[in-house]
Amino acid sequence: MKTDSGAEPHQKGTNARIGHMLAGVYIHVPFCQVRCSYCDFNTYAGIGDMIPAYAAAVCREIELAAQSASRAGLGPVQADSVYFGGGTPSLLPVRQVEAIVETLRRNLLVIPTAEITIEANPGTVDIDRLSGLRALGVNRLSFGVQSAQADDLRLLDRLHSFEQAVQAVAWARQAGFENINLDLIYGIMGQSLTSWRDSLRRALELNPEHLSLYALTVESETPMDAKVQSGELPMPDADLAADMYEWARDELQSAGYRHYEISNWARADPRDEGTTPAFACRHNLGTWRLQPYLGLGAGAHGFVPGWRYSNVRHPAEYVSRIHSGDARPFPFSAAVAESRAVDVNIERREMLLLGLRLVEEGVEASAFTQRFGVSLEAVFGEDLAELEGQGLLERAGESVRLTRKGHLLGNRVFLHFV
Ligand code: SF4
Known part of the structure; x- marks a missing residue:
């Protein structure tokens, strides 16, 4: 098979690293009850009746991926993380999550x-659903809480209240979950520093193991974008958002959280190892460390050494393609819509682009040399020196990482490696 890039996909013996691949698995669930005003993810409201056929297609895609890996002589892929993202994966009935997890196993x-x-x-769970998920082996929950303020939630078109989020976390604890992430958004139009502080502090009262804080961005062609264009809403205030981020960084440090990625914090724990907090999201860590992951489901992206690829976006086309019976060489399936060869020059840049997001760990010079057989200095020495001179990067032991100033100006750093 020729890919979009014109190159050949993996075949037996073409890449020794694949033979022992340890990969994450990302499963995209493209269903939501309604579209939130700011959202540009690949997700759809009003097609919930497709869920059973969709879950069956994901199971089939897993089987096809395993078969194509085996045909290529690559043996069973080992998975150290499975991540159901969306969309709203909690809309999947427990029996369908179970079918997918069992098919993976x-x-x-x-x-x-x-x-x-x-x-x-938070508005889609109850104690029975959460207990069912825990019983089948789901061990980490990520709740999209976004804000503790009713005004913010209304502006974002979120269907749930903060009280529902509090209840959902209580049910999750009751169900036995010991690893919970809460997503929050800052920089919302009309949100003051005081109301942001209140949202974060109320989220902290729930004692989450992990927090992801995202600055609101107005994505093009979203309902929020239309309101900004028409003047109904102002653009988010970038300076205020920066103040909110800096305040949160200090507050979370005082509250015992480790800032391990630009937007992510993990509660410190005795099991932490070096720059890897025990409660860091292992799936995302793998992505930032440029480790392989299989992307399954509509619009899912995957990466294996040498290739990035993504599936068709619409769930109906995805289901139909998966059942077409068309066999493709690993890591592709009939659902793959785009693929791109990742040559060594791209991969080196990606290691910097992704690794520098890890604000404690950064990019280790020895890991770079081990992966590429050439030193980080030899390839990027000039860029690194320039960014150090601007106070955006620093050395920590044999690693290079963002400075505190660089946390806020990451995009200026990343531009050097695009
Ligand atoms: S729930 Fe999440 S994925 Fe669904 S529309 Fe809202 S922001 Fe997008």
């Missing part, structure tokens, strides 16, 4: 300690 080597995360909208 039958077809891949899902290691016993694998992190299995499901993203959940």
